[in-house]
Amino acid sequence: MILLALLLVHSARSCSFLDAAVNVEHMAPWSFEYDAGHVATIYCFDNFFVSSAISETDNSAVVRCGPSGEWLTFGLGFETIVTGCIECIxxxxxxxxxxxxxxxxxxxxxxxxxxxxxxxxxxTQCDDLVLANQKADPVGPYDVDAVVAVKCNSGHHVLGTKDGTEQVLTCKSDGHFGSVLRPCVVCGHSGDCTNGTCNANHECECDIGFIQSSKDKSVCIKIK
Structure with missing residues (x-):
């Protein structure tokens, strides 16, 4: 009998601690591994519940390390394997x-x-667009397949184009637009400025003796 008991002890497998990989926030007491028969409590992350749950409020459970290295429900009058915490039943x-x-x-x-x-x-929806010197029609957020027309404010053009002022985007099924919205700027390079240079903010800086026109921000007129 003693020999049989010793064989059973040595043949029993230990249980590993359950962690975030199975949506367990923590176990108490904590250990790297638990001997067969060891009792512990597992606690789920918010909005998760134990895999053996019989109610949506069962977000924790007292478990016992079984002889085969699996966690079992404890103190309920029956035993069910507990694999961790889950999202739904x-x-x-x-x-x-x-x-x-x-x-x-x-x-x-x-x-x-x-x-x-x-x-x-x-x-699934696409978020509001981040606009830079432009207006979107309609405004977001946007349902899948929604088509949005984005127009530059007066005196601006789409960066990377000579004089383009409008972009059309479509909201895709993954919740992202099918193309990247480019900002609208006064200038993309100094060649876009008359009597001035294009700075890092894509605005025209007038040459000495010139001032920006009130009608066109890309044009600098001579100071009289």
């Missing part, structure tokens, strides 16, 4: 505009997962 907490696959919410096409709540899938 269809019968308890389903995904909003998504499907629960192995405890992970997979959003439907046209939706993306919220950073605030892993079970919330929000409709």
């Amino acid at each position: 269809d019968s308890i907490a389903s995904c909003n505009y998504g499907s629960c696959v192995d405890g992970v919410c997979i959003c439907y096409e046209g939706y993306e997962k919220s950073l605030r709540d892993p079970r919330l899938c929000a409709i």
Whole structure:
């Protein structure tokens, strides 16, 4: 009997600690590994719950290290393997505009997962554009396939063009625009300035004896 007990002890495998890879915020007490029979408590990150959950509020659990190296529920009158913390269980907490696959919410096409709540899938949109001397029509945010016309303010042109003043962008299904919005500037190089030079801010600096025209910022007129 003693020999059999010793064999059982030596054949039992230890359990590893559960970490952020399985959405566990921390375990108490903490250890690199736990001997068979050791009892600990796991705590999930916000908006996650233990894989053995029977309620959406089960975001922590007391577990026991089993003889095969797996964590088991403890003190409930039954034992279930606990693999860590998960996002969803269809019968308890389903995904909003998504499907629960192995405890992970997979959003439907046209939706993306919220950073605030892993079970919330929000409709994919493109953010407001960052405008520089230009106006967008319509204003954002923008639904997928929305087409946006961006026009330069008077006296400005699209950087990298000679005199282009309008850009058209389309919001794609990944939540990004299909092309990069370029800023509108007074000048891209000194050749765009009359009687002046183009500075690092893409504005014309007038030569000595000249002043910027009130009608065209790229033109410097002689001081009378």
